Amino acid sequence: MIVTTTPTVEGRRITAYHGVVSGEAIFGANVFRDFFASIRDVVGGRSGSYERVLRDGRDTALQEMMDEAQRLGANAVVGVQLDYGSMGENQGMMMVTANGTAVTIE
Template identity: 65%
Template sequence: MIVSTTPTLEGRPIRAYHGIVAGETIVGANVVRDFFASITDVIGGRAGAYEEVLGRARREALAEMADRAQDMGANAVVGVDLSYEAVGQTGSMLMVTATGTAVTV
């Protein structure tokens, strides 16, 4: 499965459009991880625990989107966009959404 943020794939003409596909993942923040991330924010540096969770959520959203495209008979997804949003009453959860157009090249 080819997944691209571009609207076309160079040298691979689009033969059929199958429609919009999306994949969503919601991850919760851990209280202990929040505590250590706040310390990192104060003393500087990167919040590795958050980066790891964010990376996993992004990969899961992209994989879900690709699976849905394959179910539609597509072999590629073009025009992919990633969106991140805090959700929940206190914003303690993060939703990652991947959307694109399922195509056959």
């Protein structure tokens, strides 16, 4: 399955549109990860644990979006957008969404 942020796939013609598809991943912030991330923020550097969680969330959201596109008979998703946000009590939950248009290309 081809997945792209562009509205077309260069050199390929879109022959059918199947509709908007999306995938979501929502996960809670871990207390220990929060604690160690705050220490790292004080001394500088990157929070590898948060980066891994966000990467896993992105991968999950993209996979759900691709699965939905495949169920609709598409072989590509164009115009993909990723969005990140926080939600829940005290913004303790993180959310990643992936949206795009499921299409069939030659």
